[in-house]
Amino acid sequence: MSNTLHCPFPVLGVAAWSGTGKTTLLEKLLPKLREQGLSVAVIKHAHHQFDVDQPGKDSYKLRSAGAAPMLIASRQRFALMQETPGQEEPDLAYLLTLMAPHAPDLVIVEGFKAWPIPKLVLYRDGIGDPAILSDPWAQAVALSGEPPVALAPSVTRLNLNQHEEIARWVSEWVDQQRRSLA
Template identity: 70%
Template sequence: MPAIDEHVTPTLGIAAWSGTGKTTLLTALLPRLRELGLRVAVIKHAHHSFDVDVPGKDSYRLREAGAAPVLVASRERFALMQETPGQAEPDLNQLVAMLRPQAPDLILVEGFKAWPLPKLALYREEVGEATLLDDPYIEAVALPAASTLALAGSVERLDLDNIEEIAQWVLAWQKAWSMRA
């Protein structure tokens, strides 16, 4: 899997074992990043089949009939649905490219742990092994303040329960990326 192109939208992975609180963190972090002036897009990896459409509705029926893709749009939102039977795992570079026309200031990626992209890792000792933190792309780790887990010298330690600290780190990271691109 190729690395994310560093000359495009800043893209930061949020990596953690299932149950650590990635989505919980993001739902608290996103409003704060918006207050700080960032337009943030999110790509979330799903490990299973999922459906965002409602059986019986026109868009569902059209997709089931073979439309590929189906774009449903209103004044308030749009959704693009594409069947991908037989496809391998999604290609993160393709997904990032799909978001670029929306001109976000930052793309946060939940999941895709194995992809070579800069990451903010979340860690709770009771949830998973520390082997996740061996990833050379991890730039910061958010963990409970009381944790005594040793981190590599180049990896920044953040308090998992301090959304403001995490938001300020993400903002600084995004600005640093934008300046080097």
């Protein structure tokens, strides 16, 4: 894991314990950010084995036969699949380099809690360890109630249930980051 990531675009982690509603929040935020003119890419960490193609399909057969990587494309989409045997955890720095050709305005990283990247931390009362609110990389925290621990003075406090407020903060944060990258 690298201590510093250098990207030509802002990267914002969304960190929370399972069951807090990361994906649900992103489903609400992404259309709002797109309405504001932002192109947003997402990198999602999966804690389990997953497959994007199905047994019996040609892409599955070719990947299983050793194609590395395997890219399947149609008029509507393409998917690049790469086997990573022996890799303990995905390398976020490498995954971010895959986003560079797409020139997004923002890359949201869901999961990857331990990586040293700016974060929007989500916390819902009674789910997970409240110590997540003390992440030194937290730029903002979105909570469903009062914070169970003291928040750093530099951290913006948001209401987890106010999607417009969170989208506005993300948009303003992106603008600030793009100015500092320029």
